[in-house]
Amino acid sequence: MGRAHVSTHQSVGGRYRLVEITRRETNSVRWYADDLRTGRPCLVTRIGLPEEPDGAAHRAPARVLRTTESVARLCPGRIATVVDALDEDGSLWTVTAWIDGTPLGEVLAEQGTLNYVRAARIALELLDVLDAAHAEGITHGELSPGQVFVREGGPVVVTGYGLAGSTTAPRLTAPSYAAPEQARDERAGPAADLWALGALLYTMLEGRPPFRDRGRPEATLKGVDRLPLRTPVRAGPLARVVQGLLRKDPRERLTRQVVREVLTRVLSEDSGAVAEAVPSPRLRGGPALALRCADRRWSGRTTVLGTTLAVVTVTVAVLAATQSLPGTGSAADAPAASASAPGDRGASRPPAAPAPSPSGTADLPPGYRTYRAPEGFSLALPAGWQRLDTSRGADLAYRVTFGAEGDPRTLAVTYSTGVGSDAVAVWRDDVEPRLERSGDYERIGSIRSTTYQGREAADMEWYAEAGGSRVRTFGRGFLLGGGRGFSLRWTTPDAAWEDGASREALRTFLRTFRPAAG
Structure with a gap:
């Protein structure tokens, strides 16, 4: 379970200090945080709110608190306790009491x-x-x-109640799990939750959501509404119930009673009758089951090894854990990307450069030397350059900044664990909002997807103010796989951007940077 970032020291509402990013979904970022008033740990989630002329989004915090409290009374111990909700900087911030469990997304990232x-x-x-x-x-x-x-010693805990309907947006987070009626911006009722339950089952069994995230919420929602479902191939006796829950027409989805019966039979090892319990698409379920919130206790052993069914269990496939690239808004994090240096005054698309040699010393400019960091990377540095600052975070994450006395230029290298698969989205959804809030930020051109040393990567450039002077930064980051990623940021005074020495330095950094093997 890798955490994505080191401490940002940013606080929300003047009370909650953000420490580490623990989870990202579309339009949603969750931090481990400290409550400065009570000294207790908590989880803080930021969700971007749409601009709405009637100010409906500003009512979201009150709705979240009210709805969560109502559901928690109905199902004690199964709903996360929301201790605060704020509308700040155009985002909804929800503060949840610490949960002794692991998000299902992280469980799947580790186990596939x-x-x-x-x-x-x-x-x-x-x-x-x-x-x-x-x-x-x-x-x-x-x-x-x-x-x-997901908890080892008890039933699951659910967060997120009260978000739906708090704004006019069809879906605030994770659009790939929206029901088709939500994708069409129609009213979402209980049938939408049953679709989401089917989508979660599909993801747990197949290792991927039934409809992939396409980067832009509107594109993802369009796919959910119009594309056919990919047939599940690893679902075993649950295949038909998954397909029954994921019927596009909400009137044709399986009822809660039928779903409960199938799931109960699987757990009671009566798998032979599972297929018979699932009706054909035209049939509807029987009378509603008596509603309840049972406190179903289960052991980790039963959960992991529940294979006593007289059926071959689903083959477990390993899914590479790739979240977002680092981006804490400081001069050291950025998703890394392709292999050359920028050149013009607009957004740069540098020509391809040869991959560095294994030694990192081939064809170095005069005065450059290869530096091998004890953390596990190497690159060539100009004469007089050394480490200026080092910061470390959880799960081996770190940031190293290089420079020289009297030289205003810097290079920052960040290593993170728990990173993701879309470098462009990290710049757009995580890094850029922080830069915008810092003031005096101006992006140059678009965020560009590319490759670097054969790996997925992305570039972004921008202007900012530092010490009363205008500076220009080029960011580049790349994914190593297995949830790991490096990022680099090259910052110079704007007036020195075109200097031959600066251009040569950036080209050399990108040509010679090498992560340690493994």
């Missing part, structure tokens, strides 16, 4: 897929919560792997 017994257990526990809420007319509407916390 779950066997259908464990998936059925999690789904049945979620169904308990949904049943209790639906009985009172409350729809979640935002279920996703980031809203479900």
Whole structure:
């Protein structure tokens, strides 16, 4: 379970100090944080709010608090306690009491897929919560792997109640888990939660969501609404219930009663009758099941090894964990990308450069030397350059800044764990908002997807103010796989950007930078 960033020392509401990013989904970032008033740890989630002329978004905090409190009374111990909600900097910030569990998204990032017994257990526990809420007319509407916390010694805990309907947006977070009616911006009811339950089951069993995230929420929602479902191939006896929950027409989705019956049979090892319990697409379920919120206790052993069914369990595939690249808004984090240096005054698209030699010393400019960092990377530095600053975070994350006395130029190298698969989205959704809030920020051109040393990467350039002077920064980052990533930022005074020495330095950094093997 890698955390994505080191401390930002940013506070929200003057009370909650953001420490480390622990989870990202589309339009949603979650931090581990400290409550400066009580000294207790908490989870702080930022969700971007759309601009709405009637100011509806400003009512979101009150709705989240009210709805969460209502559902928590219906299902004690199964709903995360929201201690605060704020509208700040155009975002909704929710503060949740510390949860002794792991987001389902992180579980899947580490394990790839779950066997259908464990998936059925999690789904049945979620169904308990949904049943209790639906009985009172409350729809979640935002279920996703980031809203479900899995615990070793007890049932799942659900977050995110109150987000749906707080604005006019069809979906605030994780649009790939939206129901088709949400994608069409229609009213979402309990059937939308059943779709999300099916999407979560699909993801647990297949190792990917039924409809992939396409980068832009509107594109993702369009795919959810119009594209056919990819047939599940690892779902075993749960295949038909997954397909039944993911029917485009909400009137044709399986009822809660049928879903509960199937999930219960899987857990009671009566898998032979599972297929018969799932009706054909034209059939509807029977009378509604008595709604309840059972406190279903289960052991880690049963969860992981629940293979006593007389059926071959689902093959477990390993899914590479790739989240977002680092971007804490300081001069050291940025997703890294392609292999050459920028040149013109607009957004740069540098020509391709040869990959560095294994030694990192081939064809170095005069005065340059190869520096091998003990943290696990190497690159060539100009004469007189050395480490100026080093900061370290959890899970081996670090940031090293290089420069020389009297030289206003700097190069920052950041290593992070728990990073993701879309470098462009990290610049756009994580790094850029922080830069904008710092003031005097102006992006140059577009954020560009590229490759660097054969790896997925992205570039971004911008102007800013530093010490009363205008500076220009080029950022480049790349993914190593397995949740790891490097990023580099090259910052110079704007007036010195075109200097031959500066251009040569950046070209050399990018040509010679090498992460340690493995």
